[in-house]
Amino acid sequence: MMCFLNINEIRKDFPILERKIRGKSLVYLDSAASSLKPIQVVEAIREFYLIEYSNIHRGVHYLSQSATSRYEESREKIAKFINAHSSEEIIFTYGTTDSLNMLAYGYGLRVLKPGDKILLTIMEHHSNILPWMYISTLTGAKIDYIDITDEGEIDYDELDEKINEKTKIVSITHMSNVLGTIIDVKKIAKKIHEVGGVIIVDGAQSVPHMPINVRELEIDFLAFSGHKMLGPTGIGVLWIKRDLLDDMHPPRLGGGSIRDVTLDDFTFLDPPHRFEAGTPNIAGVIGLARAVEYLEKIGMNNVRRHEEELTSYALKELDRFKGQIDVYGPSSVSIRGGIIAFNVKGLDPNMVGGLLDSFGIAVRTGKHCAHPLHQRLSIDGSVRASIYIYNTKEEIALLTSALEEITNATIR
Amino acid sequence: MMEEYFIDLGEKKPGCTENPVIRLTQMLLRVEEGKGVLKVASDEREIPLKILEMLADKRNLKLQVLEKNGTKVIVLYSK
Ligand SMILES: Cc1ncc(COP(=O)(O)O)c(C=O)c1O
Numbered sequence: 001m002m003c004f005l006n007i008n009e010i011r012k013d014f015p016i017l018e019r020k021i022r023g024k025s026l027v028y029l030d031s032a033a034s035s036l037k038p039i040q041v042v043e044a045i046r047e048f049y050l051i052e053y054s055n056i057h058r059g060v061h062y063l064s065q066s067a068t069s070r071y072e073e074s075r076e077k078i079a080k081f082i083n084a085h086s087s088e089e090i091i092f093t094y095g096t097t098d099s100l101n102m103l104a105y106g107y108g109l110r111v112l113k114p115g116d117k118i119l120l121t122i123m124e125h126h127s128n129i130l131p132w133m134y135i136s137t138l139t140g141a142k143i144d145y146i147d148i149t150d151e152g153e154i155d156y157d158e159l160d161e162k163i164n165e166k167t168k169i170v171s172i173t174h175m176s177n178v179l180g181t182i183i184d185v186k187k188i189a190k191k192i193h194e195v196g197g198v199i200i201v202d203g204a205q206s207v208p209h210m211p212i213n214v215r216e217l218e219i220d221f222l223a224f225s226g227h228k229m230l231g232p233t234g235i236g237v238l239w240i241k242r243d244l245l246d247d248m249h250p251p252r253l254g255g256g257s258i259r260d261v262t263l264d265d266f267t268f269l270d271p272p273h274r275f276e277a278g279t280p281n282i283a284g285v286i287g288l289a290r291a292v293e294y295l296e297k298i299g300m301n302n303v304r305r306h307e308e309e310l311t312s313y314a315l316k317e318l319d320r321f322k323g324q325i326d327v328y329g330p331s332s333v334s335i336r337g338g339i340i341a342f343n344v345k346g347l348d349p350n351m352v353g354g355l356l357d358s359f360g361i362a363v364r365t366g367k368h369c370a371h372p373l374h375q376r377l378s379i380d381g382s383v384r385a386s387i388y389i390y391n392t393k394e395e396i397a398l399l400t401s402a403l404e405e406i407t408n409a410t411i412r
Numbered sequence: 413m414m415e416e417y418f419i420d421l422g423e424k425k426p427g428c429t430e431n432p433v434i435r436l437t438q439m440l441l442r443v444e445e446g447k448g449v450l451k452v453a454s455d456e457r458e459i460p461l462k463i464l465e466m467l468a469d470k471r472n473l474k475l476q477v478l479e480k481n482g483t484k485v486i487v488l489y490s491k
Contacts, residue, residue, distance in 0.1 A: 022444075022471060350433035351459060357437065358470030409462040 004302040004309070007392055013038035013294075014390050024360030027395045032177055032205060032339050032386030033364050034227045037291075041230055044290035045283045056282055057256060057273075071282055074289030075272070078237060081292045082222065083213040085242050091275040092285055095236035096204040097127040099223030100171070102238055102275070103200055104131035105251035107221075111168055114140030119162060119170045121146040121154050122376050125177055126369040128202045132171060141168070148376065152179040152329040156187065163191050170199045174206035178370050178384065179329030180311070180339035182206065189218040198244065204228060208388070209307055209337050211300040220244055226284060231291035235284030238275075245271040252277045303389055307338035310387050310396060314340055317400040324407045328377060338387035341368070344403070347410055349381040356383070359402040415448030422455055440489060444471055449490040456483040 011017050014036045019026045028036060048070070054063035056071045072087070079087040093099045108131075112118070118132050122145045136143050146159050154172075163170070170192045175182050189199045198220040206212060207222070208229030214222055221244070226235040240248060250257060250268065254277035259267045268274040295303065312333045318325055318340070327342045344352050353365035364384045367374045374381060385399060417439045421432045439450045454464060461477070464487055468475035479486040 347463070348431075348433045348459070350431055350437070351463065354433065354437040354440070355463065355466060355470070358467055405466065406463070409466050410460055 004305040005298060005389055007306075007390065010298070011390050013040060015039065017390060021360040021362075022358065027359075027361040027398050029385040029387060029391065029395070029399065030362045030364050031208075031228070031388035031391075032368075032384060034233070035208065035230050035388055036390060037232070038230055038294055040294055041232065041287050041290045045232060045287040048283050048286045053283075055279055067282060071280075071285055074285045077289045077292055081212075081296065082207070082239060083215050084239055085215070088271050089239055089242055089245070091238040091240065091272045092280050093223075093236040093238050094234055094281070095225040095227070096125075096202060096223045097225075097236075099236050099238035100127050100200070100202065101131045102251050103171075103221055103223070103248075104135045106248045106275075107198075107244075108132065108135040108141075108169060109138060110249050111247065112136075112139040112141035115166060116141040116168045117162075117164075117166045118143045119146065119159075119167050119172075120144070121148070121172055121183075123148055123152075123154070123176045123179060123181065123370065123373045124171075124173055125202065125204065126371070127204075128171055128173060129372070132169075145372070148179075148181075148373075151331070152176070152181050153335065154181070154183060156184070159188065160191065163195060163197070165195045167192065167195060167197045169197060171202070172199065173202040173204070175203075175209070175337045175339070176329070176370075176373075177205050177339065178341045178368050178373055178382065180336040180341075181330055182210075182335050182337055185219055186217050189220070193218070205337060205339065208295075210304040214239060214241070226288040226291065229288075229291055230294055231288035232284050235281045235288050237288075240271075248275070250275050250277065254278050256280075298389060306389060307387055308333045310391060310393065311336060311338045311340065313393055314385070314387075314396045314399070317396060318342065318403075320400070321403065321407060324410075325403065328382065338391075339384060340386070341382040341384045343379060343382050344407055344410060347406070349383045352383045352406060355406050356399070356402055359398070361399055361402055363399075415442075417442065417448055417450045418453075419450065420453040421459055422453065440467065440471060440473070443473055443489050443491055446491050449488060451478070451486060451488050453484070453486050456485060461485055461487075 054067045056068040075087040075090045079090045147155050149155050185201050192199050200221040201219045203222045203224040207224040220241045222239040224237050227233040257274045257277035259269050318327050325342050325344055330336045349365045353363050356363050366381045419432055419436050443450050474490045476488045478488050
């Protein structure tokens with residue numbers, strides 16, 4: 001087995017991995033829900049609060065100015081991480097859900113007219129469905145969905161047919177949080193641009209796990225969360241392509257976002273500040289920038305290759321349980337991230353999750369905020385194992401050996 | 413005083429946190445923490461007894477079969 005990462009060294013940065021759960025070493029396979037945090041990120045936040053803390057932007061004193069520099073340098077770091085044109089395109093939010101809601105209210109509400117179309121897929125996370133449902137009731141625009149193929153890919157032929165001049169927005173996940181499918185967003189971007197629409201990409205699952213170059217992908221908007229990429233909770237990013245910054249109205253108004261206010265009018269600051277009303281999550285931004293630094297040091301190509309290798313091993317191991325375990329999503333790791341949803345035949349997925357927990361293995365169970373996809377697959381839920389930089393081949397083997405015991409116990 | 417909790421795994425309610433299996437895992441943690449004992453009613457056609465036994469075994473809990481009537485079982489988990 002090729003090793004793209006020095007996992008032993010990486011694991012030392014995650015003290016939680018030394019924990020024993022019921023006397024067994026913790027096997028954390030729930031990073032798609034939220035990743036673990038390395039010491040470096042926790043220390044950066046701790047240090048900021050203990051010796052550097054102040055509010056940003058409005059202060060003339062030393063601490064405020066140095067906190068402002070740290071905050072704005074973090075923005076630049078994140079802009080470079082996704083190859084944005086400039087840091088003005090980076091807006092700090094509370095997470096992917098918040099970013100998508102901001103887009104629905106700030107962009108969707110502004111551009112959508114009755115009869116227009118918003119195109120989604122049936123594999124979207126609820127955070128990329130519900131805001132559009134509400135905006136469609138406010139604007140009269142209609143939502144349409146792209147189906148999936150038997151392999152768990154989106155149906156690109158159907159997409160070609162459904163995109164027309166009425167389609168103003170395609171909002172789509174870059175990596176399914178259930179099937180792991182990686183979507184060819186560049187292909188979709190080209191198609192939607194031909195008819196004058198825009199593409200919004202939900203990068204909650206892709207940005208933490210693969211190199212992202214927003215210019216190369218030719219997309220218009222990108223949303224992602226800090227807590228899924230080694231960063232803290234409560235911080236996320238909305239990237240808006242430079243040319244579209246003025247098409248978006250700030251959905252939240254208040255202090256820190258305006259140049260001047262009179263009794264009956266106001267003028268906005270330039271982007272990105274006009275989109276960040278109120279005191280932001282400053283420590284969260286600093287923690288996220290430290291997480292990005294950590295990932296960059298490893299190299300996002302190496303992250304991706306490590307996960308491809310582990311996913312490929314896991315899929316091969318799970319293949320031994322044909323007839324007993326159903327695995328969902330593409331079989332080729334070239335179009336799949338490190339997310340593996342499955343079901344043990346005849347057993348409630350929550351029970352499987354509870355049993356795996358008894359072995360010290362943390363997985364997620366249920367419908368993973370993707371009810372329409374589970375309806376499409378005609379299943380009531382699934383067990384989801386998801387991997388990240390700190391996971392090892394041995395941990396995957398522990399998962400499959402636990403599943404062996406479980407499947408043996410279900411033989412009636 | 414030891415609490416005695418009860419779950420009927422056949423009793424399905426809408427909503428994810430209402431799932432009796434999720435409640436089972438929550439209650440088992442309380443038993444593991446020594447807060448009480450847990451009585452579970454189950455149907456072997458849905459959840460084989462071996463699975464209920466495995467849960468006890470891996471969590472270092474005792475399992476006692478209180479009743480067995482066809483495929484219906486009632487078991488008691490204790491520390
Ligand atoms: C694909 C996808 N989109 C959106 C979200 C929502 O992210 P957050 O809860 O961080 O806002 C998630 C979280 O699981 C996700 O997997």
